[in-house]
Amino acid sequence: MSYLYAAYIVTWLIHIGYIGTLVQRYARLRREMQELKRES
Amino acid sequence: MSTGTLLTRTTLMKDLRLEWRSKDAINSMLFFALLVVVIFSFSFDPTAEESRRIAGGLVWVAFLFAAVVALNQTWARELRNQVLDAYRVSPAPANSLFLAKALGNFIFVAVLEALMTPLFIVFYNLRAVGPAYQLFAVALLGTWALVVNGTFFAAISLRTRSREIMLPLLLFPISIPALLAMVEATSSILTGEFSAKFWIVLLAAYDVVFTMASLFLFELVLNAE
Amino acid sequence: MKRAFPILAVVTLALLGYSAYEALVVAPTDRLQGDVYRIIYYHVPSAWTMFTFFAINFVASVIYLIRRNLKADAVAVAAAEMGVVFNTVVLVTGPLWARPVWGIWWTWDIRLTSTLVLWLIYVSYLLLRRFSSGGQMPLLAATLAVFGALDMPLVYFSIWFFRTQHPQPVVGGGGSIDPRMLHIWLLNWFAFECFGLLVFWWRYRLEMMRREVEETQELESLLETRSPR
Numbered sequence: 462m463s464y465l466y467a468a469y470i471v472t473w474l475i476h477i478g479y480i481g482t483l484v485q486r487y488a489r490l491r492r493e494m495q496e497l498k499r500e501s
Numbered sequence: 502m503s504t505g506t507l508l509t510r511t512t513l514m515k516d517l518r519l520e521w522r523s524k525d526a527i528n529s530m531l532f533f534a535l536l537v538v539v540i541f542s543f544s545f546d547p548t549a550e551e552s553r554r555i556a557g558g559l560v561w562v563a564f565l566f567a568a569v570v571a572l573n574q575t576w577a578r579e580l581r582n583q584v585l586d587a588y589r590v591s592p593a594p595a596n597s598l599f600l601a602k603a604l605g606n607f608i609f610v611a612v613l614e615a616l617m618t619p620l621f622i623v624f625y626n627l628r629a630v631g632p633a634y635q636l637f638a639v640a641l642l643g644t645w646a647l648v649v650n651g652t653f654f655a656a657i658s659l660r661t662r663s664r665e666i667m668l669p670l671l672l673f674p675i676s677i678p679a680l681l682a683m684v685e686a687t688s689s690i691l692t693g694e695f696s697a698k699f700w701i702v703l704l705a706a707y708d709v710v711f712t713m714a715s716l717f718l719f720e721l722v723l724n725a726e
Numbered sequence: 727m728k729r730a731f732p733i734l735a736v737v738t739l740a741l742l743g744y745s746a747y748e749a750l751v752v753a754p755t756d757r758l759q760g761d762v763y764r765i766i767y768y769h770v771p772s773a774w775t776m777f778t779f780f781a782i783n784f785v786a787s788v789i790y791l792i793r794r795n796l797k798a799d800a801v802a803v804a805a806a807e808m809g810v811v812f813n814t815v816v817l818v819t820g821p822l823w824a825r826p827v828w829g830i831w832w833t834w835d836i837r838l839t840s841t842l843v844l845w846l847i848y849v850s851y852l853l854l855r856r857f858s859s860g861g862q863m864p865l866l867a868a869t870l871a872v873f874g875a876l877d878m879p880l881v882y883f884s885i886w887f888f889r890t891q892h893p894q895p896v897v898g899g900g901g902s903i904d905p906r907m908l909h910i911w912l913l914n915w916f917a918f919e920c921f922g923l924l925v926f927w928w929r930y931r932l933e934m935m936r937r938e939v940e941e942t943q944e945l946e947s948l949l950e951t952r953s954p955r
Binding site: 650653657660661662663667670671673674675677678679681682685695699700703706707710711714718721722725 | 791843846847849850853854857858859860862863865866869870872873874876877880881883884885887888891
């Protein structure tokens, strides 16, 4: 039955992993936007 | 003769003539295919019966890799000499250019196949149990399937980094049904166990679908800057 | 719209929790497979969700080809990424289910193989987007999406016939759907769909933001070269 838990856990790991990349990209965008604001 | 057909014929003849003089593409393709054959031979040591089963796959993998060599250089000459801009501005339909390139590639790969087939027959002691004439249909339709998409994706890859790796990356997944059909048809004919008719029809359908799609969309890709 | 996001997120999480509870606790234990079968409450709805996102990508790509609407392109990339994420889930949960139940991790049957091919096609789509430079990348990607969509029926046909000629014991079995299971499937599907759409929405906004930032940066560098400070 560990397969059952493994499946559910892996599913969420994949989803959270992807959301993690979105968070990273968002942070980077925020930084770039602030840099642009400073320059102008 | 309309501008389109004239363009196709001229471009095709030019490419063939240039290739005949240098034999760059054909030589590298030949050598590459030969290497693939030899390396595979080390992995398998088949009996005659086994040979007939696996030869389909081996042959088409070798031809596929060799075709990629040809496809990667499809637009290289045009790119080097800024010829594509000239084509974009000319009134000739973009399809004619695509057709010329695709036909050129088709001839290169077909020549390669003609040269390699005796080698395969010798190395693997092949003899078709089924109707061998059908192999022509498989070769024709299968080669066109690889070449038509390959020429199109070669044009797409022009604007990417790692151009040479992008082409097979894009081509292989999309070609899976055609590859399956080619391999299965060849195996069916060699072993004589099944009829290859369905696979041949599938290849024909694949060819029709993707030839139309490529002709329809090539203009957009050519004009992409 | 932006303010609705946190609320929707909470609602979706609650929905996901509830559907998981239904799947793990409420659903009756299968006579033959035991509790492991509950994986399909994640596996199958993920597959259905994956299909919806790939469909969205196809429609958005066609719209882009016709109208060159950049919003359509943003929808396309967001949908493709969501599709690949759910596709990955399907490809991972499938073997995790097959192994305990049928003793094998993988088989080249029609469902698994076509799902894998779909994954390959869309990963190549995302790679094309990543490796393309310049403003025409959306166009190239959209043409690839169209090719991919044209390819899928052929993929199904070819593998179906292959399996007809070389039959194998069917993994994942046809079987009738127990009506009690169906509503849990649908529930989980609804939950995953909501979750997927939420993340998709975020990805879409991110893409529009990224585009804006890129344009501004290009504008800045243009202005700088013309009148250096």
